[in-house]
Amino acid sequence: MTGTDSKAQQRLQMADIARLAGVSTSTVSRALSGSSLVNEETRARVIALARSLKYSINIGAQNLRLKQNRTVGVVVPYDAATRQHLSDPFFLSMLGSLADALTEQGFDMLISRVDAETLDAAAQSFDSGRVIGIILIGQWRHHEQLNQLAARQVPIVVWGAQLPQQLYCTVGGDNVAGGRLATEHLLAAGRRRIAFFGDAKLPEVAQRHQGYAQALAAHGLAPDPQLYVAGSFLPQGGATDVQELLDRQLPFDAIFACSDLLAMSAISALRARGVAVPEQVAVVGYDDIELAAYFHPPLTTVRQPIRAAGRALVASLLALVDGAPAPSRQLPTELIVRASGR
Amino acid sequence: MTGTDSKAQQRLQMADIARLAGVSTSTVSRALSGSSLVNEETRARVIALARSLKYSINIGAQNLRLKQNRTVGVVVPYDAATRQHLSDPFFLSMLGSLADALTEQGFDMLISRVDAETLDAAAQSFDSGRVIGIILIGQWRHHEQLNQLAARQVPIVVWGAQLPQQLYCTVGGDNVAGGRLATEHLLAAGRRRIAFFGDAKLPEVAQRHQGYAQALAAHGLAPDPQLYVAGSFLPQGGATDVQELLDRQLPFDAIFACSDLLAMSAISALRARGVAVPEQVAVVGYDDIELAAYFHPPLTTVRQPIRAAGRALVASLLALVDGAPAPSRQLPTELIVRASGR
DNA sequence: ATGAAAGCGCTAACAA
DNA sequence: TTGTTAGCGCTTTCAT
Numbered sequence: 001m002t003g004t005d006s007k008a009q010q011r012l013q014m015a016d017i018a019r020l021a022g023v024s025t026s027t028v029s030r031a032l033s034g035s036s037l038v039n040e041e042t043r044a045r046v047i048a049l050a051r052s053l054k055y056s057i058n059i060g061a062q063n064l065r066l067k068q069n070r071t072v073g074v075v076v077p078y079d080a081a082t083r084q085h086l087s088d089p090f091f092l093s094m095l096g097s098l099a100d101a102l103t104e105q106g107f108d109m110l111i112s113r114v115d116a117e118t119l120d121a122a123a124q125s126f127d128s129g130r131v132i133g134i135i136l137i138g139q140w141r142h143h144e145q146l147n148q149l150a151a152r153q154v155p156i157v158v159w160g161a162q163l164p165q166q167l168y169c170t171v172g173g174d175n176v177a178g179g180r181l182a183t184e185h186l187l188a189a190g191r192r193r194i195a196f197f198g199d200a201k202l203p204e205v206a207q208r209h210q211g212y213a214q215a216l217a218a219h220g221l222a223p224d225p226q227l228y229v230a231g232s233f234l235p236q237g238g239a240t241d242v243q244e245l246l247d248r249q250l251p252f253d254a255i256f257a258c259s260d261l262l263a264m265s266a267i268s269a270l271r272a273r274g275v276a277v278p279e280q281v282a283v284v285g286y287d288d289i290e291l292a293a294y295f296h297p298p299l300t301t302v303r304q305p306i307r308a309a310g311r312a313l314v315a316s317l318l319a320l321v322d323g324a325p326a327p328s329r330q331l332p333t334e335l336i337v338r339a340s341g342r
Numbered sequence: 343m344t345g346t347d348s349k350a351q352q353r354l355q356m357a358d359i360a361r362l363a364g365v366s367t368s369t370v371s372r373a374l375s376g377s378s379l380v381n382e383e384t385r386a387r388v389i390a391l392a393r394s395l396k397y398s399i400n401i402g403a404q405n406l407r408l409k410q411n412r413t414v415g416v417v418v419p420y421d422a423a424t425r426q427h428l429s430d431p432f433f434l435s436m437l438g439s440l441a442d443a444l445t446e447q448g449f450d451m452l453i454s455r456v457d458a459e460t461l462d463a464a465a466q467s468f469d470s471g472r473v474i475g476i477i478l479i480g481q482w483r484h485h486e487q488l489n490q491l492a493a494r495q496v497p498i499v500v501w502g503a504q505l506p507q508q509l510y511c512t513v514g515g516d517n518v519a520g521g522r523l524a525t526e527h528l529l530a531a532g533r534r535r536i537a538f539f540g541d542a543k544l545p546e547v548a549q550r551h552q553g554y555a556q557a558l559a560a561h562g563l564a565p566d567p568q569l570y571v572a573g574s575f576l577p578q579g580g581a582t583d584v585q586e587l588l589d590r591q592l593p594f595d596a597i598f599a600c601s602d603l604l605a606m607s608a609i610s611a612l613r614a615r616g617v618a619v620p621e622q623v624a625v626v627g628y629d630d631i632e633l634a635a636y637f638h639p640p641l642t643t644v645r646q647p648i649r650a651a652g653r654a655l656v657a658s659l660l661a662l663v664d665g666a667p668a669p670s671r672q673l674p675t676e677l678i679v680r681a682s683g684r
Numbered sequence: 685a686t687g688a689a690a691g692c693g694c695t696a697a698c699a700a
Numbered sequence: 701t702t703g704t705t706a707g708c709g710c711t712t713t714c715a716t
């Protein structure tokens with residue numbers, strides 16, 4: 001049994017309150033909604049009654065009647081191939097931040113997991129009127145599908161990178177600057193053979209790589225393709241990447257990893273192989289998840305402004321829903337210097 | 343403006359499909375719901391039309407008419423005093439696990455943040471018919487309030503410890519066993535002065551402490567109250583706890599911390615003070631969050647079966663909603679031995 | 685096999 | 701100030 005219908009639940013409804021208060025449902029409705037068209041005394045009586053009976057208005061019916069809705073859909077795509085479940089702490093924190101931002105604005109949050117390959121399934125909750133719009137975390141490489149959704153007038157805001165010819169609204173960190181900051185820090189520490197860990201097929205990573213290249217160029221260096229490791233977004237990603245890099249038998253003295261999770265698992269793998277961090281290999285991560293500070297060595301990383309991100313995503317979505325233009329936004333990133341990147 | 347009403351959105355509805363197909367809405371409804379009372383040819387035509395127009399039934403209206411609902415509320419209380427936002431990776435992972443379990447069962451998940459002091463606000467989404475029941479993560483010390491909710495017939499399942507005279511259903515790890523496993527491991531490693539980090543006012547922590555005491559007793563030892571630090575659930579909790587413990591000027595050779603987050607920040611603080619882990623002080627954590635394996639030293643910890651937990655919480659809630667009894671359950675915990683606890 | 689009509693729980697004209 | 705009535709978009713008797 002899949003507990004779907006509400007049985008003989010006998011929920012109290014407005015008509016009951018009306019009967020008990022000896023007024024019509026209209027009056028109850030008015031009293032409860034704070035209309036000025038009810039006698040003060042009547043209102044008090046109705047409200048008291050409703051409260052004492054713990055009556056709560058049926059939102060579904062109210063929404064239907066009012067054609068309104070205060071629910072926002074939040075979609076976190078998953079990769080069906082790797083069956084990767086929600087696990088990167090950064091995405092998870094983003095969820096928390098969105099929950100807070102939406103609550104602040106009096107909106108509810110409906111979470112859906114959607115197969116990344118069939119992203120338009122994300123629109124289902126909008127098409128069926130469950131939500132007024134969608135916030136999608138994880139742009140991956142689904143630019144095209146997202147454009148189609150936007151073209152179909154689905155109010156959608158995506159956490160990710162701003163891309164050319166983009167029809168949908170994105171909110172994201174300044175990835176180019178982030179990549180630049182991280183790399184400059186490593187260069188300033190005297191590192192010259194800086195490996196890059198991250199799949200540049202993903203727009204955000206591509207931009208970070210661009211920043212990486214810019215910083216190198218400013219020092220008269222060019223990115224060595226041999227020092228690029230696309231890796232995977234799996235939890236063990238860092239270990240695999242380190243192994244792959246070592247297999248190439250090239251010297252390297254630093255790693256710029258595109259997520260803290262990646263950086264941490266990489267450091268762990270390096271240590272297992274007797275490589276000292278940061279002495280032999282300096283590492284800079286990305287995201288500044290909470291645990292970055294407690295890691296050993298404490299992780300130098302590029303902070304993504306997660307609370308601001310949640311608020312910005314919500315603000316943009318609400319603008320879109322109101323029919324206002326919602327230009328894509330880039331939030332500033334900041335280098336947090338700790339020990340791992342020296 | 344708070345983008346709440348759906349403007350001139352002109353959503354396609356069943357009547358439109360009916361008109362376009364030249365049939366009545368009854369027929370469209372039947373065709374779409376797979377009733378046997380429609381001509382095969384008509385059904386095909388209607389379905390094709392609906393699909394080509396990307397028509398999607400209005401769930402709100404359907405729910406109202408059918409008095410059904412496939413949405414489950416998930417509530418994560420927050421501490422208004424400390425303004426602590428959703429941050430412990432364990433809770434966050436639980437959210438992910440629940441999202442997966444609910445999606446698997448075809449249910450949607452509505453997230454609310456609720457002030458821990460006024461937990462009955464959690465029932466709001468149930469009272470108003472938004473959700474068929476509630477899963478609450480974070481029992482804290484709100485046993486009484488939870489009992490009241492259950493007494494009010496709100497279908498609710500709580501992640502936490504089973505308590506005497508409990509009217510609501512809990513699903514949780516076996517905390518006593520977990521505490522025992524962790525402590526035994528430390529004892530086996532020759533540690534005798536084992537500090538306990540965690541607020542025993544919280545039922546789960548109290549049970550872990552019980553397991554801790556049991557293990558000590560089995561070795562003829564008694565818990566030293568001086569080695570108990572209630573600490574806080576704030577992110578920096580571990581550091582504060584370590585400081586407090588050091589201030590007491592007592593010898594100790596191990597710490598059992600009631601969350602990995604606590605363990606990690608404690609280790610970080612110990613290291614900052616030049617205390618070697620595990621050589622001088624061995625540490626065992628709790629939860630086995632993903633990063634525990636990458637930490638240095640890799641964290642010995644008690645694993646909470648998070649995927650099973652998500653599924654169990656959902657299964658119990660659906661049982662409750664169906665009016666079936668939902669006995670509280672304890673999921674087995676497992677000690678994951680890594681380096682920090684030696 | 686199909687349509688007309690009633691009604692899910694609520695709100696908002698319109699009357700009174 | 702209050703009640704009556706007509707729907708919101710859908711499903712389901714009950715006729716045909």
